[in-house]
Structures are given as C-alpha cells and as structure tokens.
Amino acid sequence: MTRQVQSDDRAAARPLRKRREEIVDAAARVFAERGYHGASTQDIADLLGMRQASLYYYFESKEAALEEVCAxxxxxxxxxxxxxxxxxxxxxxxxxxxxxxxxxxxxxxxxxxxxxxxxxxxxxxxxxxxxxxxxxxxxxxxxxxxxxxxxxxxxxxxxxxxxxxxxxxxxxxxxxxxxxxxxxxxxxxxxxxxxxxxxxxxxxx
Amino acid sequence: MTRQVQSDDRAAARPLRKRREEIVDAAARVFAERGYHGASTQDIADLLGMRQASLYYYFESKEAALEEVCAxxxxxxxxxxxxxxxxxxxxxxxxxxxxxxxxxxxxxxxxxxxxxxxxxxxxxxxxxxxxxxxxxxxxxxxxxxxxxxxxxxxxxxxxxxxxxxxxxxxxxxxxxxxxxxxxxxxxxxxxxxxxxxxxxxxxxx
DNA sequence: CAACTCTTCTATAGACCTATAGAATATGTG
DNA sequence: CACATATTCTATAGGTCTATAGAAGAGTTG
Structure with a gap:
C-alpha cells in the first residue's frame, strides 16, 4: 500500500520525511484555522502549491493527517x-x-x-x-x-x-x-x- | 421569499413559532455535538423525524439556523x-x-x-x-x-x-x-x- | 543515455450535501 | 363539504469533497 518504507533510507527516505513534515505543518495550519470538517484537502494542497491528489502519496487519508497533527x-x-x-x-x-x-x-x-x-x-x-x-x-x-x-x-x-x-x-x-x-x-x-x-x-x- | 410573517398571527404564526423553536433546539443539539461543518441538515431533520428539505420551510439556510442558535x-x-x-x-x-x-x-x-x-x-x-x-x-x-x-x-x-x-x-x-x-x-x-x-x-x- | 525509482500530475468515480420546485397532505374556516 | 392556507413530502439539480488510477516528469545510477 505505502511505498514509504524502503530498504535504503539514507538516500530515499530523507527527502520524503522532510516533505511529509511540510505537509503536516500545512495540515496543522489549515485544521487550526478552519477546523477539520471545514478544511478540505484542497486547502492544504493550495498552501503547499501542489495538487490535491498528490497529498495522497504521503497520507492514506485526511483522517490520518489529523491523527498525525494531533499526535x-x-x-x-x-x-x-x-x-x-x-x-x-x-x-x-x-x-x-x-x-x-x-x-x-x-x-x-x-x-x-x-x-x-x-x-x-x-x-x-x-x-x-x-x-x-x-x-x-x-x-x-x-x-x-x-x-x-x-x-x-x-x-x-x-x-x-x-x-x-x-x-x-x-x-x-x-x-x-x-x-x-x-x-x-x-x-x-x-x-x-x-x-x-x-x-x-x-x-x- | 418567506411566508412566515402573515397579517393574521394569532391562529397562524403561533404553531409556526413553536415548531421553529423545536427546530432551533434540534439544530443547537446537532451543532453542539458534531460542529457546524460536521453536522448536516439531514442530521437535524433526523432528530425531528422530518425530511431534510422540510427544514427550509422554516429556515432560509443552514447558516441562518446557526445565526439563530448563536443569537x-x-x-x-x-x-x-x-x-x-x-x-x-x-x-x-x-x-x-x-x-x-x-x-x-x-x-x-x-x-x-x-x-x-x-x-x-x-x-x-x-x-x-x-x-x-x-x-x-x-x-x-x-x-x-x-x-x-x-x-x-x-x-x-x-x-x-x-x-x-x-x-x-x-x-x-x-x-x-x-x-x-x-x-x-x-x-x-x-x-x-x-x-x-x-x-x-x-x-x- | 537507458533503466529505474520517486514524486507529482491529470482525470474522474462516487459519495455526500445544500437548496429549490412543485406535488401531496393536513388543518382550519365559512 | 368546499375552499383556502399551512405544512410536509418527493425528486432532483448542482456543487463540493475524498480518494483512486494511471500517465508524466524529475532525479539518480550503472
């Protein structure tokens, strides 16, 4: 399902982890401002200048992003x-x-x-x-x-x-x-x- | 737009006002429990045992119901x-x-x-x-x-x-x-x- | 440069959700 | 009972939203 975890995590997993960080940050900001239900995944993508669907490369679901932010x-x-x-x-x-x-x-x-x-x-x-x-x-x-x-x-x-x-x-x-x-x-x-x-x-x- | 206000408000407006009350109550409960964006007009209707569309006889919009509850x-x-x-x-x-x-x-x-x-x-x-x-x-x-x-x-x-x-x-x-x-x-x-x-x-x- | 992998993209299915239109029913009145 | 009005119903348009599928671009390595 997720391809994130790879055998080689020096070259590959590092940038991924960093990008993920940016996305969680954006999600936190959008959730804080508009609330979970009031915020759309489009809002998060807009903040990052990327496409809504691309978020799903990093997160399984909007709910999973909320879990990460709350954690x-x-x-x-x-x-x-x-x-x-x-x-x-x-x-x-x-x-x-x-x-x-x-x-x-x-x-x-x-x-x-x-x-x-x-x-x-x-x-x-x-x-x-x-x-x-x-x-x-x-x-x-x-x-x-x-x-x-x-x-x-x-x-x-x-x-x-x-x-x-x-x-x-x-x-x-x-x-x-x-x-x-x-x-x-x-x-x-x-x-x-x-x-x-x-x-x-x-x-x- | 709204037919609520009529010349005769003894026979007609009274029950309307009472029903409106019940609906605001239901809206308050649903909004309090699920949040404004998390709540659907269907949720409010369910609580009252009526159809979702029937709510619009009493309220112009979901937003108007929120205004009433907040007021x-x-x-x-x-x-x-x-x-x-x-x-x-x-x-x-x-x-x-x-x-x-x-x-x-x-x-x-x-x-x-x-x-x-x-x-x-x-x-x-x-x-x-x-x-x-x-x-x-x-x-x-x-x-x-x-x-x-x-x-x-x-x-x-x-x-x-x-x-x-x-x-x-x-x-x-x-x-x-x-x-x-x-x-x-x-x-x-x-x-x-x-x-x-x-x-x-x-x-x- | 060819092959491979990682990341992002386009396109869209499918599930809601609000709000409107107009028919049907209930309620009250002469 | 006939008529009028008030209330609720069915049906649905039209929009938004999440999530998936598969193509395209970027980057790296042999």
Whole structure:
C-alpha cells in the first residue's frame, strides 16, 4: 500500500520525511484555522502549491493527517509534566512549572495545539482513545501536585483538586485561542495566570 | 421569499413559532455535538423525524439556523452582566455574581452556549461581528469590575485586568465542555471557581 | 543515455450535501 | 363539504469533497 518504507533510507527516505513534515505543518495550519470538517484537502494542497491528489502519496487519508497533527500536538506534554513532578521542590514551584510548560509550546506549535484541542473529537475511535488517555494522565499529574500542596500546607485544605485541575487546564487552553490577539508575551501570560491561581485576585490584607 | 410573517398571527404564526423553536433546539443539539461543518441538515431533520428539505420551510439556510442558535447562545448575557454591575455592593460580590450568571445557563442551554463558543467563527461576516461586539462588551464589564476592585483595595493592585478577564472567561467557558462528565452541580462549580480566583490556591498563612 | 525509482500530475468515480420546485397532505374556516 | 392556507413530502439539480488510477516528469545510477 505505502511505498514509504524502503530498504535504503539514507538516500530515499530523507527527502520524503522532510516533505511529509511540510505537509503536516500545512495540515496543522489549515485544521487550526478552519477546523477539520471545514478544511478540505484542497486547502492544504493550495498552501503547499501542489495538487490535491498528490497529498495522497504521503497520507492514506485526511483522517490520518489529523491523527498525525494531533499526535504532535500532544507530544512531550506528559513526559515534561512527569519530569516536573520528579524535579520540583515545592508544590507551588511545580504548579508554576507545569503551567509554564503547558503554555510555552504555543510559541512554536500553536497550530498543533489548537488542532489537538478543537479537533481531536473527530479522530477515529482508536486514536481518540489514545489521546484521551494522555489527557487523563496530564490531569492526574496536576491533581497530584495540588493534593501534595494541600497535604504539606502550601495550599488551602478546602481546595477541590479535581475542579481546580479542570479550571486550570481550561484557563490555560484558552490561552491558545486569544494569545495571538493580545500584545503580551507567553512568559508574561504564564506568570500572570500562575499568580492569579496561586495568590488569587483578592488583596492579601 | 418567506411566508412566515402573515397579517393574521394569532391562529397562524403561533404553531409556526413553536415548531421553529423545536427546530432551533434540534439544530443547537446537532451543532453542539458534531460542529457546524460536521453536522448536516439531514442530521437535524433526523432528530425531528422530518425530511431534510422540510427544514427550509422554516429556515432560509443552514447558516441562518446557526445565526439563530448563536443569537440565543448569547441572549441575555450582557444585560444580566450590566444589571450586576449596577446592583452589586462590593467588587468581590459582583465578580462572584458575574461568574455564577455565566455558568448558570449551562443548566438548560448548554447546546446553545457550546454552539456559540465553538461555532461562531463560521458565522457570516455580519453576524460574526455582531456577536463579537457582544463578547467585547461582556469582557469590558469583567475588566471594569476588576479595576474597581483594584481601586478600592479589595483586589491586588498588581493585577492585570485584561489578562485576568481572559483567564476568567477561558476558565468559565471550559466548564461548558467538561461539566457533563463531572459529578458536581453547576452551583458548586461556580462557587469553587470563584473561590479559586478570589482567594487563590495558596494557603492564607 | 537507458533503466529505474520517486514524486507529482491529470482525470474522474462516487459519495455526500445544500437548496429549490412543485406535488401531496393536513388543518382550519365559512 | 368546499375552499383556502399551512405544512410536509418527493425528486432532483448542482456543487463540493475524498480518494483512486494511471500517465508524466524529475532525479539518480550503472
């Protein structure tokens, strides 16, 4: 079916892999802008200056392209979060690091994240489950840090770790939608959100 | 073009208006579940047990149905928020009320809100601008309450009102996505989020 | 340059999907 | 019941979209 995998992958597979990269990039951008169902394979081809049918040399289907984009939209998140879980000292420090790590990729992979966030629901059953599991692992890490902070007295004991996690993730994911339009750096956004969540809006007095 | 508006609207227009209601409801549900582009007019008709073409007796186009759903998804939000702005006593009280008012409609109009939040970007130019203006008015109200709280000392003076508003709205809107799956009442969610935003996660000590 | 492989192209099948036209049915009224 | 109007139906035009088949061009190697 696919001829991509060849015995010789020094001369042959390299350019193919690079071109594939460009195509996934284009797909991510188009999916992020118009949504999976609103985007046509023609749109992707237009962005690359190639013919619609030529895309099928690289991808089996439009759905397969979405899978690839979503996979890259989640790549590394859980691993980074798990590293933070191990390395941090205080719960506050860990929560700040988790937040920053979640927001940072918006700098160079916004299209992938946006596509993952908004379009993953259209993935076929199997891969939808796979990314669902990843999401749940990430949520679990946030919850764990929150519980840890509650236990050691850093955080209020009456927090609801589950709702706090969901609120945090909702807040952070919304950054993907609006950060373009606002004239602030992602670092500043991450700091501001962390301050808000940790210290609250009310004055300390 | 449309025969809906007639001289006699006691006997004739009433049932029409009621049926129209049912159809908008079905459209909201289908749009919320599958997205505007992922949903077909056939899907809407199926939900109502009627023929696809019959929908066009009530709506000029699929787009017009989206406009109607989005209009209802925003109806009352700004008015309610403006009333809160007038009636509240403290900034904290007002912020809590704004938050509760934003979350409450998820109880009986989740499909409308979800469609508005996720699908408004596919609205035609004109109505997209209209709902855009509504959004901005709502954001302005949040910002105003935050600034007011900063001025009178209730809130920290180093808050960023704009980012805080966007974070808050992002957090609240995410509730539309996950509240179904969690076993908590909307009231409890509203309270928890308000506590988080006002007091923060850190212990008071 | 001939043969081979890789990449892109043209052309199109076949499956939707929106929207329109006009017939049929249901509902209400004199 | 006869007539009028409101609602839904059948049928389909016309457009778009994904995906396939097979030809053409580009690049490489003996």
């Amino acid at each position: 890259r939209g989640t790549a590394g998140f859980v691993e980074t979060a798990e590293a933070i879980l191990k390395n941090g000292s205080s719960a506050e420090e860990r929560l700040r690091a988790l937040l920053a790590a979640h927001i940072k990729p918006l700098g160079d992979r916004a299209d992938y994240m946006l596509t993952f966030l908004n379009e993953r629901k259209w993935l076929p059953r199997e891969s939808r489950r796979r990314v669902g599991r990843l999401s749940r692992r990430l949520e679990a890490i946030f919850e764990r840090v929150i519980r840890e902070g509650m236990r050691n007295g850093e955080f209020r004991a009456d927090l609801n770790p589950r709702l706090t996690t969901l609120a945090l993730l909702g807040m952070m994911n919304s950054v993907a939608i609006w950060h373009h339009r606002e004239n602030v750096t992602l670092d500043r956004i991450a700091d501001t959100l962390a301050d808000l969540v940790l210290r609250g809006a009310a004055s300390d007095a | 209802r998804g925003t109806a009352g939000f700004v008015e309610t928020a403006e009333a809160i702005l007038k009636n509240g006593s403290s900034a904290e009280e007002r912020l809590r009320a704004l938050l509760a008012a934003h979350i409450k409609p998820l109880g009986d109009r989740a499909d409308y809100m979800l469609t508005f939040l996720n699908e408004r970007k596919w609205l035609p130019r004109e109505s997209r601008r209209r709902v855009g203006r509504l959004s901005r008015r709502l954001e302005a109200i949040f910002e105003r309450v935050i600034r007011e709280g900063m001025r009178n000392g209730e809130f920290r003076a180093d808050l960023n009102p704009r980012l805080t508003t966007l974070a808050l709205l992002g957090m609240m809107n995410s509730v539309a996505i996950w509240h179904h799956r969690e076993n908590v009442t909307l009231d409890r969610i509203a309270d928890t989020l308000a506590d988080l935003v006002l007091r923060g996660a850190a212990s008071d000590a």
